[in-house]
Amino acid sequence: MSDLKMNLIVLENHVTRQRGGQELNLLEICRGLFQRGHRITLLYLKAGDLLPQYQSFCDRTIQISAYGFDWRSFRSTLQFLPGLIKLGQMAIAPNSIIFCNDYHFSLFASALSFFHQLPYVCYLQLPPINLNRQRKFGLRRVDRFIAVSQQTKQDWVTFGIERDRIQVVYNGVDLEKFKPAENLVQIRQQWQVSDDTKIISYIGRIDREKGLETLIKAAAILIKKGRRIRVLIAGNPVVHYSFARKRECEDEGMDYLRSLNQLVEAQGISHQVQFVGHLANPVSLYQASDVNVLPSVWSEPCSLGLFESLSCGVPKIASRIGGNPEILTGFADFLFTPGDENNLANCLDRVLDWREKDPSLETRCRQHVLDYFSYDKMIDGIEKNLLELHCV
Structure with a gap:
């Protein structure tokens, strides 16, 4: 831990756990840096269930109206400018750093950096998509990029960002929260699954890019x-x-969920597949599972679910895409071809009986996370990059 303490101005979109790992990851980073003595100011667009947690340790939580604007719309411009002016007038400590959680906010972060002459870090948890001229312009002022995997870094290098401007810090997980079941029989009873039945789980957002059709087939x-x-x-x-x-519109997501239910019906497996909804605490489902699956068909950057499952001692079967292979180094049997249900079925068939055939796999899965992807390692990496930038 450094004696130098920073003031972080953090930019977030919707402070909710229901959108996925990107929002949860930022909360843990901010909490971890706060616990090391750094001060946090949160800027956000939309309140959600994570806001009370931020308010418990942040100096300030400030809601703003927009991170960008449509130049063709006077109303859109009016939403953007007041927040920027307000923050331009805000008293900000000289040892502050802007930490932007999503490159889609890059214009606002760039303007804030310019007005206050502050270093600006852009955290890359996604590959480069939906980049309009505003966002590209905003990325020019970034002092340092931090990517969550080597694959995500390469995606941005291919896009045109200089390789030496991007550092890689993998996501991490709280090993005290995500750990193997102390009483597996009791945990499985909570999910009402008989002893002679294997549990295959998926935990994440219901979205087309997650490839859930492949899992069902x-x-x-x-x-x-x-x-x-x-x-x-x-x-x-x-x-x-x-x-x-x-x-924001829920129609597309609901249409996809309906299509998955129709697929389950068409495959004749309605009694074996259950959609259980959002879990505020997914630990028991990880623990009860024989395998957990990430069937993504997009360039998955660095899924938190990979670490959560492994730290619970449960094999994570994932598509061979994005950052998944570099995170599952040493577990080649856990990878399958994206979108290939036959390959996934073979992979599952091979791994499902591990509790009987290879019970030490539980320890090896958890040790892999402990060695490379712990919560402390993630906070160490983020803090190191911020301090290096601050001392330049």
Whole structure:
């Protein structure tokens, strides 16, 4: 821990756990830096269930109206400028750093950096998509990028960011919260699954890019082979921003959930697949599972669910895409071809019986996270990068 203490001005969108790991990850980073003596100011667009946690340790939590604007809309411009002017007049300590959690906020972060002459860090938890001229302009002023995986870094290097401007800090997980079950039988009883049935779980947002069709079709293949399995899918449909309606819209996510239910019906496996909704605390489902699956069909940067499952001692079966292979180094049997239900079914069939055939796998999974992806390692990496920038 350094004796130098920083003031972080953190930019976030919707402070809720229901959008996915990106929001939860930022909360843990801010909490960890606060516990090391740094001060946090949170700027956010939309309040959510994580806001009370931020308010418990932040110096200030400030809601603003917009991080960007549509130059064709006078109303949009009026939403953007007041927040920027207000923050331009705000008293800010000289040892402050702007920490932008999403490159979509880059214009606002760049303007704030310019007005206050502060260093500006952009945290890359996503590959470069939906980059308009405003966002590209805002990225020019970034002093340092921090990417969550080597693959995410490479995605941005391909986009055009100089390689030496991007540092990699992997996500981490709280090993005290996510740990193996002390009483597996009791945990499984909570999910009402019999001892002779294997539990395959998915925990995350319900979104097309997560490839849940592949999981459902793979489950159908196993069931037709005579496997006794139960598939538990936890999560809510993602809320997408509709550019046509100029607002967030639930229709697309709900349509996708309905299509998944129809697929389950069509495959004839309604009794073996259950959508359990959003879990505020997913630990018991991880613990009860025989395997947890991440069937993504997009360039998954660095899924928190990978670490959460492994730290609970449960194998994580993931598509061979994005940052997944570099995180599952040493677990090649856990990877399958994206979108290939036959490959996934074979992978699941191979791994499902690990408790009987290879019980030491639980320890190896957890040790992998302990060695490389602990919560403290993530905070160490973020803090080191911020302090290096601050001392330049």
